[in-house]
Amino acid sequence: MRKLGLGLLLGVASLAFAQTAVNPLCSMIQALASNWGIITWLVVGILGVMILAVGIFNLAAGKAAHTLVVVVGGAVLLVATYRLMNAAGGELNKFSTSCQSVQIEVVKPVAKVE
Template structure:
């Protein structure tokens, strides 16, 4: 299910930003658009995770399970820091890839082989 959602988001991003970046290759346009908007995407992901951790912690506190709430908050904080660091590292790699995208991704067109073919006269 996660791969489906990721593919759907990437497809929407490629369609939404393919015309605005001016590139011929839609895959490069999508990568450049993701690199340009990666900061917003990163803070949305981290923000959603933070809201989830706080909500679960509050639910455990109101249920009278302070130990579970502490575990959720500490574990959630570790996951939030790890997610932020991973996405920050991914931003540098995505920026590098966006700069050299057109050189690395080419649309290969089939060319007929003419070796060994002799023209009959």
């Protein structure tokens, strides 16, 4: 599941993040890793607003039991999403670090002097 989420984020992220480097994919991954905290809070915030809106609509409709289910289930879902995003951020940081080390180790061949 983590690989699917990371694949979706890499697919959605634009190559506009990529710099003119050896590997533009590494630049995009480094940009995602540096902005992962904002991405995490955006996802959790949007999900929290959705849960809150559904709870309010159910409460306004007079369905208190549905509101309780939405609020409790939504809280569990928010905590699980936050923990999943933090775990994915850790993996993304590891991948970004390994990508940087691979870029540093690239050596261009030098012409021989005869």
